[in-house]
Amino acid sequence: MILIKKVYPLSSEKKHHVEETSILVEKEEKVEVPEVVTLYFQRADNVKKTITIRTTVSDLMERVVALAAKQLGIKSGRIGVSGGGTPINFVGKTVGEVLKEYNTVSFHISSADMLG
């Protein structure tokens, strides 16, 4: 088990946070991601637009993101996804790989704006 210490100097409960982060990492390494998961996608520019997609961990994340974008009315080809405030690199990865790497099931999604 690897304990990752993260520093939160803005927090008034600094010590407490570090401790909790360690517990979280410990737990996550023991728990397997279930075979079927529900992913939440929210449009970054409109938080009222949120959808859920049930999928399997072996599904391709690109396919799920494309489906989410379509359901959220995003038609642009260039799509970006973030999870927990971190940009998600999902190209060529399965859902399971993304969940393990980024440790979240909720994602913000947005498109590029192309102008000519």
Next chain:
Amino acid sequence: MMFNSFIIPSFLWSRISKLCDCENEVAFFLIGSTLRNKILIYDMVEFSYEVQNRFSASSSPMQKIMLSTALLPSMKILGILHTHPFSIDKPSFSDQDLLTFHNYDFGLFILVSRSLDYVAVFLERDELSHVNLEIRPLKPDEIPVTLFWEDYKFVIPSGMSRWELEKYAPLYIGEILQKELMLCRAIVKNNRIKLVKPIFIDVLKKWLPYPVLYRLYLTEYDNLEEAILSSIRNIFNYSNCRIKLNLKERLVEIIDCEGRLI
């Protein structure tokens, strides 16, 4: 049309005028709020370009995600302004595509030519209308002010009535909580859930004549100042800027950003 007044502060317009001479297209997200029938532009954020040349400009989707997350309730991306460095002063096919793709539910799209002529189109309820901009100083009731609720802040036009504030405040609170919950992490221990809220710091551009706050959410970091500068770079496309940190107020002021005009 629900909106019939589209206001850009004259100081912002004068800064745009200096950019129209650029060889490449420049593009900005228009940031602001609405007050009844008015669209009020308070700030502009330049694209972090994925493509930028004489004939096209494209934003980065990650910038849009981070910018949207940084906007406080009632502040929105209200549209896009971009320049055409050559003389064509009408929307290109790509510009028209952007409007018909419906990535925006409603929005103001402004095209500025080198000679500072503009074409402004407003999209609302799937209808496009050509509109005139009001380029002038903001009136007292249009100037943004900051409201406080616990750790949260809201930037609203000062002309909002008490009735409006009391009716909309719960919705603003719901909006920011929903946004923040997506960034929270949950720890479950002994049948209890504890939410670890994201670390935030508010950002103020020092040169704006009124306070327009943005909220940066910081994920893991080793060095706070570097993390803040990195977020500022990703959101505002300021590659090099000076900041002043006030940890007690959880506020960072962007003092300047090396010759950038906006």
